[in-house]
Amino acid sequence: ICGRYEGVDERVAEHLADEELSIGDYVLAGGELAAMVVVETVSRFVPGVLGNAKSLDSESHTSGLLEYPQYTRPAEFRGHQVPEVLLSGHHGEVERWRREQSERVTRERRPELLD
Known part of the structure; x- marks a missing residue:
């Protein structure tokens, strides 16, 4: 769930979300860019996404x-x-x-x- 401006309704955070994730200490207008950062970061661990799997070893x-x-x-x-x-x-x-x-x-x- 991506927040917008002020974030996500606390009831959603408490009762629907499994966990909250922060990508850093700064403010964005919306959660879309943060979601893209998470997708980019996590997808690097999926086999075949990187051209050379050894690239992960030297990040x-x-x-x-x-x-x-x-x-x-x-x-x-x-x-x-x-x-x-x-x-x-x-x-x-x-x-x-x-x-x-x-x-x-x-x-x-x-x-x-x-x-």
């Missing part, structure tokens, strides 16, 4: 850290370079860089996750 929150920065081609964009380590071909170095960057990003954006 940004599975390690308790935020995801490291992503880079694509070209190697240089408007004077900004892809970090050299990512072009090196050294898988161990790339993995270490990703871990360090995940820790840095988490410290900067969501330090409470490190507690």
